[in-house]
Amino acid sequence: MDINYLIEGPVTSGIIASYLEKMSADRNAGGHSFFLGQVRADAKDGKTVLAIEYSAYESMVKAVADKIIETVLSEFEDLKSVIIIHSTGIVKAGEVSLAVMVSAGHRHQAITACAKTVELIKERLPVWKKEIFDDNSHIWRDNQ
């Protein structure tokens, strides 16, 4: 199961576990750093976020994510793998919508490269989110 950056619906714990097994298969990897972004049941003005609906510009996501991975691999020479998975469609509060999974020979590069990848995704990945509230209203949110 290889996900080419985008997946319809949440990134489940089963998907994470399956990627961890793949990454562990590299016996020269000494550490994996994962960031998993989750939809929060934020309360605002007396209403609560039930879910986020994500939309993406798919061809551009592929180009941008390829470039992010290339950037990170060239900055950190100890990396073994960099995985990016982002949801499209509905992801409910309490579900994961973004997984960044990085393996390296040693922990510092795994941790730093994972954090950097997350920041580049927030800044550059052409994805949009619509927060859906429990009164059926919605708000488009951005990362600024």
Add this chain to the structure above:
Amino acid sequence: MDINYLIEGPVTSGIIASYLEKMSADRNAGGHSFFLGQVRADAKDGKTVLAIEYSAYESMVKAVADKIIETVLSEFEDLKSVIIIHSTGIVKAGEVSLAVMVSAGHRHQAITACAKTVELIKERLPVWKKEIFDDNSHIWRDNQ
């Protein structure tokens, strides 16, 4: 299934997935940062690491890990949970021996607190490792 810091044998992908589900159940969590330390098949002097045998001073591990979690929770006010699991006994190359899993409302604290917890573990947790090579020899290694 609650692991009180130490587990006999590797930290499997199933254990990680099960903790992720627990942590996701907090619908005010917005990000999870995981660090997973894995046994590397390092080659040295013509021989290769097959496995590490970990031993721990169990009562002190509990006291130290309690204190590490208390320290991190007091430094980062946005944290929802901090999980530490370390293996004892044999963990083969390609298997995970340490899991640090941190949830927070927002990504920066999850990532920074996870990295800090890993450093405190390396510095303070009373655990020892014996690298076992493919010629049956072994070396005691430390974190200095």
Add this chain to the structure above:
Amino acid sequence: MEVKVLFFGVLAEVAGTALKHYSDVNLMSDLKHRISDDFPEIVHYNFRIALNSQIIEGEQELKAGDEIAYLPPFAGG
């Protein structure tokens, strides 16, 4: 000749469509005027424009089959 214009995020809502084709347009500046005429609300929003998946600024010549995208601020993660 015809180009394809995609609207994403809140701009798809504002335009009332995610996709519209425009014919007989050779310059990005002309296309932007036609889009602003069709969807006057759009000018009140913050956006960037991509041409064939690459963000561009300023004037561009267009050719048949080009894909132009109106991109609100990103919100991944």
Add this chain to the structure above:
Amino acid sequence: MEVKVLFFGVLAEVAGTALKHYSDVNLMSDLKHRISDDFPEIVHYNFRIALNSQIIEGEQELKAGDEIAYLPPFAGG
């Protein structure tokens, strides 16, 4: 009165045991001398000492049932 001494990591290998009991010892300094006499190799190793799971330095009075641990440099993770 008796205390319990634990040896961890490489020190268990050096001592040839992970556990040894000592009787009639009231001060940490006396206990350390007896351990060094029993396991002379140990002095060549780098270690810290814990009393009842707390790392200590310098002199300490001991009481029955105390648990002393010889700890090589940590290697978790």
